[in-house]
Amino acid sequence: MKKISLLIIALLAAVVLAACNDSSAASDKDTVKVKIGVNGSDGAQWPVLKEKAAKEGIEIELIEFADYTLPNNALAQGDIDLNAFQHISFLSQYVKESGNDLVPIGSTMFAPLGVYSEKIKDISEIKKGDKIAIPDDPSNQARALRLLESADLITLSDSFGLFGDPSGIVENPLNLDIIPMVAQQTPRVLPDVTASIINNGVAGQAGFSPGEDPIFKEEGKDESIYPYVNTIVARGEDKNNETYTRIVELYQEEDIQKVITEDTKGGSALVILTQEQLDKTFEDLIK
Missing domain, CATH: 3.40.190.10 (Periplasmic binding protein-like II)
Known part of the structure; x- marks a missing residue:
């Protein structure tokens, strides 16, 4: 009888362990990992964004680059999924010179020279x-x-x-x-x-x-600052990717604005442009 009881307990333990493993595997499978190239990852907004994204099953990994051209090359080659370090004018110049299909999918901040x-x-x-x-x-x-x-x-x-x-x-x-x-x-x-x-x-x-x-x-004034608004950038084929769009939405929320203002002592400000405004500014610059 004891042997039967021990066998039943062992079988139950195996079932529970298998269920836990399946749950863990499912959890890993449900998590979307996104690599974002940056030029300096010390901005206080990044830990906040990563935490918010993690709650929605998006694991953000920041990949830091020391040179301004490298994050665009890495994105074009598929080594990263997005980048967030440049304004629209810089991106347009890169696209014109390289021919690579990169596009802005969301505005982030205006950072005055x-x-x-x-x-x-x-x-x-x-x-x-x-x-x-x-x-x-x-x-x-x-x-x-x-x-x-x-x-x-x-x-x-x-x-x-x-x-x-x-x-x-x-x-x-x-x-x-x-x-x-x-x-x-x-x-x-x-x-x-x-x-x-x-x-x-x-x-x-x-x-x-x-x-x-x-x-x-x-001093930022009206549409004159649009070319110098920083952006989150994707490959053209990923412009409408739902996960990437959600990252943009999370970045543009009020808590990120507050963090940016406090972290830069008012030196930078969150600027929210519509996709139409982004597209027009970008397309005008690459003509």
């Missing part, structure tokens, strides 16, 4: 012959030059456009020495230049507060 300095406290203190470092990628280079123009330091040609370079400067009354360089280098050269125009994300990685430290920065 800022002028930083270790030598002066106000943009008006820039004097004749001073050296100014700017990012050298086409979209941010043009954007930085427009920022200098808005500070009345230079004048650009009427045909300058969104991807102009220093050759588009028609007036430089202070004979400023404007030095394009890789964006990640712009904080590092501060001891050697009067001022440096630094991307918001790069500034944050370098220990600056983009909301408090710039001596001058961009």
